[in-house]
Amino acid sequence: MADPSTYRPAPGEIPTEPGVYRFRDREGRVIYVGKAKNLRQRLSSYFQDVAALHHRTATMVRTGASVEWTVVTTEVEALQLEYAWIKEFDPRFNVRYRDDKSYPYLAVTMGEEFPRAMVMRGAKRKGTRYFGPYAHAWAIRETLDLAMRVFPMRTCSTGVFKRAGQVGRPCLLGYIDKCSAPCVGRVDAAHHRAIAEDFCDFMAGNSGKFLTRMTREMRQAAAELDYERAARLRDDIGALERVLEKSAVVLPDATDADVFGLAEDELEVAVQLFHVRGGRVRGQRGWVAERDAETTPEVVEHLLQQVYGGESAEGVPREVLVPVLPEDAGALGAWLAGIRGSRVDLRVPQRGDKRTLMETVARNASQSLARHKVTRAGDLTTRSQALQQLQEMLDLDDAPLRVECFDISHVQGTQVVGSMVVFEDGLPRKSEYRRFVVRGDETGATDDTAAMHEVLTRRFRRGRQEAAERDQDVAEGRERPARFAYTPNLVVVDGGLPQVNAAARALEEVGAVDVAVVGLAKRLEEVWLPGEEHPVVLPRSSEGLYLLQRLRDEAHRFAITFHRQRRSTAMTRSALDAVPGLGEKRRQALLKRFGSVKRIRAASLEELIEVPGIGPGLAATVAAELGSAEPELPAVDPVTGEVVEDEGARRG
Secondary structure (H helix, E strand, O other): OOOHHHOOOOHHHOOOOOEEEEEEOOOOOEEEEEEEOOHHHHHHHHOOOHHHOOHHHHHHHHHOOEEEEEEOOOHHHHHHHHHHHHHHHOOOOOOOOOEOOOOOEEEEOOOOOOOEEEEEOOOOOOOOEEEOOOOOHHHHHHHHHHHOOOOOOEOOOHHHHHHHHHHOOOOHHHHOOOOOOHHHOOOOHHHHHHHHHHHHHHHOOOOHHHHHHHHHHHHHHHHOOOHHHHHHHHHHHHHHHHHHHOOOEOOOOOOOEEEEEEEEOOOEEEEEEEEEEOOEEEEEEEEEEEOOOOOHHHHHHHHHHHHHOOOOHHHOOOEEEOOOOOOOHHHHHHHHHHHHOOOOEEEOOOOHHHHHHHHHHHHHHHHHHHHHHHHHHHHHHHHHHHHHHHHHHOOOOOOOOEEEEEEEEEEOOEEEEEEEEEEEOOEEOHHHOEEEEOOOOOOOOOOHHHHHHHHHHHHHHHHHHHHHHHHHHHHHOOOOOOOOOOOOOEEEEEOOHHHHHHHHHHHHHHOOOOOEEEEEEOOOOEEEOOOOOOOEOOOOOOHHHHHHHHHHHHHHHHHHHHHHHHHHHHHHHHHHHOOOOOOHHHHHHHHHHHOOHHHHHHOOHHHHHOOOOOOHHHHHHHHHHHOOOOOOOOOEOOOOOOEOOOHHHHHO
16 A cells, blocks of 8 residues: 555645545546545645544555645535546545435326326436335335325326227226226326326325315215215225325424434444425435445535435425534535525434434434344455455465456357456456457467457556556546556456466566466366466365356356357348448348348348338349249149159250
8 A cells, every 4th residue: 555645745735725636546546536625724634644544544545646636616616526526436435325225216207198107216207206215116006006096197008008099998997987097088188187296296295285175075065965975085085194194294294304314333334314295204215335434424415415416406305404414514505405496404403303203214224234234244254255365375465356357258269259357345346347359360260368368468458558648648637537447456367277378478468467367267166377287276165266256257248248249240240241232331221121131031122222222233132142032843743742844854
């Protein structure tokens, strides 16, 4: 690790204005992003006596090799730039929040002509209103089943909706009055949209007006002796009350707030978020994240950026209740107000119902952290154990925190491809995976060792080139994403001693002499080192061997998937490649028009000429090259069933 004094900037160089700073490691990778009202004051605090720093902060400072900053005019601008850089660089020492599950939402597609209520996961879509998230999808379906008595809107898919309109008969929900059946014209688009808007209004928390109106209508029907309608309204009121009972009343009806609770230790932080709309808990989310250099106020600040950074104005409530205020609470509140379009109250509740709810959310966070520790303890332990075993058994200077594994895939020397997969801290980092098309020698021929040598040479040569470009970019104030610039601690190749020697030779030729190389042979799962006559045999039950096997299997999967894609493309176009005068654009036009070579063969000249760019002469050439005239069947005597030879055949 680096000595912080080697890259400490002179105090006079650092401005006193607000801004955003980035720490980089020796590979140039951004490892931490932060902001400050006063850059000089904040950055100077990192370069005091390292022993006086928190151990997480000390680790980050020692890992870094340089620090840079950007000055902005206001704290809100600093907040926006910090959020953008955290999203872009994904720094390892910033807390990275990941949902502990994929939460379902109750979605209403208000952007469609006939809005539909449905369960939806994943990214939010424009023109759709969302309610939740819910803990389980069945809770949404149960809510819809009850609410559709009062708000009979469409819940069917597009295919079912169109099919019902074609046959003129609604589905079962239309017959039992849980859908207004716009598919068959029982209600028009305007009426159905009004039902959907009322449903959204109810789900948003404005439930009182609906219950009051329906209660008044029920009493009026009873007074008019229309007991059947009064009973139906009574049942509808009961259905809506059961929907409301699913979320206990915790706050006054007008309260719209998001309540955050935290539970943390030295290594991890668990977060729980309750969405309160109309005084009721409408949804819940949870995260567990590994923490490094951040304090609790910084954790809260970056958590709010994570939650609201991609939200629309509709997703930001009037109140945001947190356990600890961030250092720049005023700037953060202004940023939230800019998203919402009106004032947002960011505060710590001190007493009353909101304080009680905050304590409930915090208890949920504590339980979530405890469950996570029980679930992940073994996983974290075995990952550390695996890295330590590899360090000891392969005689490495440090634990291999970044490992790259390479594999070659081909069929009898054709369509040769290579793959590179990356594991960091024992976990796959799929954004770093890379694929290679092996070029081979002048004749195009290649074998496994030559292909491995080519792939490793290209990978590390490109890495050194990017490192040089990065230094130039830093000098010129530019920023470009790096694809290969991060040097691994260990390279694993799929194969035995020949592949390992080829890989070692490639690294030596490009000057990457500080990277360890091993190979994992499939037959006996032996670990080969360059130039060694005998392999290293790891215990079958060792976590180190299991990690190498996972690397090798992932590299093989990634390589063979790419090989099959290329082989499929080549097989589809090989027949068209042989047609003279048929270029790439015309081949694409033919495949787009007919879909396959088989259909092109079956097409007539007239159909071929209809394709853009295909004239009569080229159509005739395509038909001649691809067309296989059906052989004439021999004549058969209708009585005896024997083949009748023609006169020419007998003379021959």
